Amino acid sequence: MKIADLDTPVLLVDRAALARNIARMQQMAAQAGIAYRPHAKAHKSPVIAEMQLAAGAVGQCCAKLGEAEVMVAGGVRDILITTPVVGRGKLSRLMNLVNEARVAVVTDSSANVGDLARAAQTAGRPIDVLIEVDVGQGRCGVRPGAAAGALAAEIADQKWLRFQGLQGYQGALQMVGSAAERRAKVQDALAKLLESAEAVKSRGIPVAVLTGGGTGSSAIDCALHGLTELQPGSYIFMDSKYAAIEWEGANRVPFDTALTVLGTVISKPAADHAIVDVGMKAASGDGGPLAPVDPANGTFSFAGDEHGHLRFTGACPLEIGAQVRFIPSHCDTTVNLYDQYVVVEGDDVVDVWDIPARGRVQ
């Protein structure tokens, strides 16, 4: 089957570009001696997780317990859940998962530490715990320094919890366009994480893991050698926002576009204006408009849930029925709209991969 034969909108993954991206990040982390634990929130697919593990990844990060359940069911044996797991029902599900794989979880409060300890004791099985430190993101996480030390001591006092280390993720800095400014912010975030690690160690508690980083900071994280684990996600696909940032020592970001949304022209209301079947239910708009890539000379804007405008300076070169490919502005939320990746190489459709963790927000 050819791409031209596909009904649209459809989510395409370029298998060769995906493989190149995975190999590049693996190589970057390996050269720095940092473990590579990519984030499953971006792909939500055990097939892609398996490609990352085969390349040398030590496991997967998951944003939610539900994602972790899908990854474990798909064969992943080492998971870090990067958001606190809260609530009786979820703690019970967490302990079920700990029976099947090595699952670590982050926490940031005494209340949650107590709940985790009770759940582990009830299940009769210890669980690995990391402390999330707020290194600048301003959402979850204890304050850097003494607060991390105090919470680590509480965890260390719990018989059924095993303290592993610290997580510090600063999402906003990942997209900073200027490489120099991004480097300064990464250094600042790392300093807060290292200060927290010192506060923990000063209590005689070892810190085995310092985890964080993302696609935008990955080269800087590797150069700074502060983290022990890297958790980038989006590099596998490279949405248009990430592709636009400056990259130190290179003329572009060293990852290739591997994810596109294929649409079709369904109407031509004017000579310079086409309507495509790609709206907010086929590609997320939280990162801005889509980037047309084939052809690349139109300007896209969303026109509702099921429509998009494609405007041209001069005559629109596309007839009704013509296909158009777009680079999503935010890959994570776009992937979360689809049940399947259609896998392509050149003009050929070569495979279909399910996205079983789509919608697993619990």
Add this chain to the structure above:
Amino acid sequence: MKIADLDTPVLLVDRAALARNIARMQQMAAQAGIAYRPHAKAHKSPVIAEMQLAAGAVGQCCAKLGEAEVMVAGGVRDILITTPVVGRGKLSRLMNLVNEARVAVVTDSSANVGDLARAAQTAGRPIDVLIEVDVGQGRCGVRPGAAAGALAAEIADQKWLRFQGLQGYQGALQMVGSAAERRAKVQDALAKLLESAEAVKSRGIPVAVLTGGGTGSSAIDCALHGLTELQPGSYIFMDSKYAAIEWEGANRVPFDTALTVLGTVISKPAADHAIVDVGMKAASGDGGPLAPVDPANGTFSFAGDEHGHLRFTGACPLEIGAQVRFIPSHCDTTVNLYDQYVVVEGDDVVDVWDIPARGRVQ
């Protein structure tokens, strides 16, 4: 089971409020003598379609062919697809569907009319066709007036196509806050549709159906008596954007909030600040931030794909683990993130309904 026992984020539907909304719109349309064909793009559920049909709806609107396939499989026997169906694969699927139910489709181009005619002839089965007229939306649709007459003549000349009438939907006016301004825009859009109907009739072609309208315009559409069919969708749920518009002759919109997203506090980074587990993968942000409803005194903002901020003036009254309910800002795109509605009455969970048309963008 009680709501308090649910894992979150979860999409809740208040069954009593939903039933009230369906009854009110049905009554409004019936009193005006206008057929009621609600839009399945909002709910994507044959269970809710069946409630609307039981109340007196003549069928369902669907934005996409894939939604129509789900509705027909779920027992709906009369469908209008409100977006042009383009492409060989889709036309073949469309004709399969015409074997199972009465399915009408809109069109706005000679090219598509020719393709529809060939597909119908190949299938040996005629298909009902309406012309979409651009009454102000500026996306799909022929220009009002003569262009509609000319395209209707092309359809009437095709043996395998049955011309039914015109669709004119102006989405942007639905949300106009001022009732007087909205009424003026509805009148303007209706005038364009009626002008188009005259252009068709002047060629001796009868116009059986004039379809359009939405939640915001529904009372005005009923008062003007121009349309023969109403296609509102969001009134069943009432997102926060729709609930905020002015309603002529009433002190509020006469539909109740029936859709909420339930979340949980997972972190408290400061005394006046909670983090909830509701981010852009649990509620769409294209309509703006969510409205907290229980408790109602916090201010929500998105904090990424899986997190939301909830800030208070003064101390946050919620502890980690507390549940919070939010009204989505845009119900259609929020429903499209979930596989199930959890149906509630008061504090009780009374049912679970699948959302089989979620993600059916093709």
